[in-house]
Amino acid sequence: MRILVPLNNMEHIDDYIEAGAGEFYIGFYDEEWWRKYGEYADINRMSGFRKKANPFSIEEVVEIIKNVRKKGVLIYVTFNSSIYSEEQLNDIRKYFIILKEAEVDGVIVSCIELVELAKEYDLPAVVSTISGVYNTQIAKFYQEHGAKRIIIPRDLSVDEIEQIVTQVPEAEYEVFMMRNGCMFSDSNCLGMHRNEQCSICGSLVSAPNEIHIKNDSFEKRHQVEWNDQLYTRSFHEYACGLCSIYRFVQMNIAACKIVGRSDEWSNVCRDIQYVKQNIEIASECKSQEEFLKRMQLPEESRVMCKMGLSCYYPEMRF
């Protein structure tokens, strides 16, 4: 299982690789795209954060691809806005031609139209979590239309992931591993991700709310309010899937992903190291129980784990 890392900082590319990164993903900006389609039109899901999340132009990305490939590491380019118009799909062709020529390892795409388009240019298509591949039927649909790899949504259990991987073995799979959780589904969370305001989940957890209850009672009210406080204040402040690594190694998952395209590089490196160490431990273990005993927990795990509230896959431990 390779470790997939966001690349938005060329200065530290060797640090990432030294820490254990085996794959990179990267987005790009294009001023021409914004001029043509307006400032709210995204090339990828992080376009709204402008150069903070996508600091490179397509020309610069081409150079980065060449550089990364020389170092023996895979690299993918993201096209994961939630949806594209016909005109935008046509404009993406020119990027695909450039990326094919640069010998990119694949494109991360959010919709079936782009899977088909990638196929046309003989580019390996990685189906983004934006596509919402929640079951074998959906996985089969994308695989049959040409997807090489499928990124499993972060809100599925490890057992469900195993069923998909086992029942649709023709595709390769990628799972979420470290940094950011989400209370909503990537596939149908349709608010903007931009600099001006936080994402909608951020707005909701910080907004004053009123909870309305049918047949209200003291006990019911307190259960609901306490639950809401945990949900808004403690759930997925951070996210981690280290305890699931043994299972993912057993399933031959192709890659595990560390998210956070705008996060501090040193924190990303630290997480890469935790994942790398635990993949090595998992490969020596004979069972999940043995792995859980031997695995390397993050230094701050006592504070971080929060009885499962920071877990991508809480059922592995709690």
Add this chain to the structure above:
Amino acid sequence: MEQINCLNYCDIMQELEQEETIETVVKEAAHKAGFEHVERIYIGSYFCAQYFIHMKDSTVEQVMAYAKHMGIRVTLVIPILPQKDLEEGKKKVEGYVDYFEGNMDEITVNDYGMLSYIHETYDVRLNMGRLFMKDYRDPRYPNFFKTVLRPKIFTRYLTHLIEEYQIDGMEFDRTNIAVNLEKKPKGIVIGMHTPFCYMTVGQICEYASINKQLEKKFRPNQGCGKECQDTIIHYDLQDDREWIRVGRAVYFENQECDIEGIHKYRNIYFPVRLEKFV
């Protein structure tokens, strides 16, 4: 503009399980929606597999009996089913097969896997549900909200999908100040959800965790006691707009949306009775 009046009881079928008769509840909802009569009722779920697989068959039976009596058509809506509920969800659909030759004359699906499955398995009309339509919606950005949405899904590839899967209809939310549907494929029946636009949804349900112990809270698609039927959260995003969490979805109210470019559409009204919650 010709409108076909529809009521959407998906995710809130408990509204039909009150002490009042279904007829009374439907009449009240129609009145609130400004409908003289109701031509179609949507049942099932757009957002929650747990809701769908645990739908009470007795309620469905009552709705079907009422619909038959009143000459109302019924659409069965299937949400995205996570892997653990996929087979159970299919069985649930199979359980309604006898209705398909009667008033339950169509199915709305919300993902490509189910689109393919229903097309191959059943001979019913087929709609692409609101979860296929992934244009951003975000009234927190007034400049964006005030633009006219021209749905991006109207591509050549869509025409190919419509032919391949024999799709009859497509459903949209009122995302902006106006939605222009002039590029809709020929023959497709358009459904517009009103008065709430869904903005986000997740497999992790806040309400399902209410009665769970700490370490079992906020698991994706976990079993529940249908706590969503008793609880609604209102959010104050300081924009004079109603924001509510009903079940797994968060919606904003949008009553000011014009529908452009078409002459006829289904007006799909969500009759959630907020006043019933204290």
